[in-house]
Amino acid sequence: MKRATIELVNEIGQEKLIDEPDISKLQYLQGIISETLRLYPAAPMLVPHMSSNNCTVEGYCKVVIRAFRYDIPRDTMLLVNAWALHRDPNVWDDPKSFKPEGFEGDEVEECFTKNDIVLANRPRLSVGRHLGYNYTTMVSAPYGDHWRNLRRISTLEIFSTNRLNMFLGIRRDEVKYLLRKLSKNSCQGFAKVELKSMFSELTFNIIMRMVAGKRYYGEDVKDVEEAREFRELASEVLKMSGATNPGEFVAVLRWIDHGGLEKKLKGFAKRTDVFMQGLIDEARNKDEEGKKTMINHLLSLQKSQPEYYTDQIIKGLMLVLILAGTDTTAVTLEWAMSNLINHPDVLKKARVELDTQIEQDKWIDEQDVPKLHYLQCIISETFRLCPPGPFLLPHSSSNDCTIGGYDIPRDTMLLVNAWAIHRDLELWEDATNFKPERFEIGEGDPHKLMPFGLGRRACPGAGLAQRTLSLTLGSLIQCFEWERVTKEKVDMAEGNGLTMPKAIPLEAMCKARPIMHKILSKSMNDI
């Protein structure tokens, strides 16, 4: 009580009544609430869950220091004993005592750690100032109430299971466009295809159809001029968002840029803003309430809460989805296919799984994915060896802190070398080889694989990315035979860029399998 009172007086003063925006400053008060919920959870067994399909529950047991995996049949009731977990002596020090300060220590798990809070900030880079509407978008905003608000909006209005299910039709439709394009010359025999640009078109079309209901790449583009402008902007935006002034990372190099990057970013941000505003105005003028695009949805919320859902917030959200949600997924698909083509045995095993788990002649659907364990392992192994964000995104310390025994001053930029952690010989057996099987038996500590980051600032789009990856990769394996263009293995050299691209875009030989003819013969609505 005494410590909480001192914190309140220090952070708020004696005259002012506490208000909700003050809460983020009151770490000890939050510790008291967390500690109360730990010892006295209001729902000790949570609420019963029910498995709607056969599934596997995987985890890591700290008591016996090994991973476990249980096969659970459909219609099983699952009760989570939160009360017992909260008092487990293998997880908590002195579990029966009431100690709010435990939530300040580094030893406490994941999102409760002090470092997770201290490092949930972002450095103020030029990209965030110009393209990120002066650090107000979800990616660039400092840790605080505004950022929390954006995460809340995105969790509820964009990435909720309900919303993702609503957009399933778009993902299926776009994957079908891809399959059709690939099968153009490959129905009679093997044909050479360049996959990088196809994956890029797929992910841009998926995101832009979700955001604005527009297709800007490939066939069936409605407004050719608007699409051309978008494509030009998109390719520049991706280049620019990865652009950094070396001076922002190493102070000695500040002289290098002379303001060149700043100037470019400024002009470019203006053009992007005009384009996004155009899309919002168009949706507003048409007032298509029933149309289920993200813009329409956010505009309907704007009507009831105009102070919250301003045009700028909506444009920021659109931009973030385009920047963070396209190239990342496209690059992962390209690395995954490169790995598969270099490992025909893995490709074969994945196809056998698809052919046995999915009814004959039926095209894979997102609902089939939980049955496709090996496909999931291939995606995890691709993330391990080829993380699209090798350094995650830059974090910044909002206070002095200690990381692994090092004293780190406030406002230090932190880059996490996920690429190196994913190949650390102490963490992974046979670390440099592509072996999806390692994930079949569980790979120990789940935190050592971090393609989406960890903690508060972790990627909110992971669910959407996983769905798109599974459906696309599953379809490519199910519908085509794949071979290398030459006898040589696919070159796996890494190029430069914010999202780690392949240095040489992937080309491969593909031949349509019989199921492709069935898919092509059905109309979009039948499949």
Ligand code: HEM
């Ligand atoms: C394979 C696909 C993807 C990968 C590997 C990936 C990876 C990441 C990583 C590493 C971060 C930074 C985490 C950190 O700061 O520590 C991040 C942040 C973010 N990602 Fe993703 N991402 C992917 C797809 C997506 C998609 C599809 C979307 C949305 C459509 C998305 C939206 C975001 C946003 C908004 C952030 C910023 C979160 C914040 O700062 O609060 N990502 N992502």
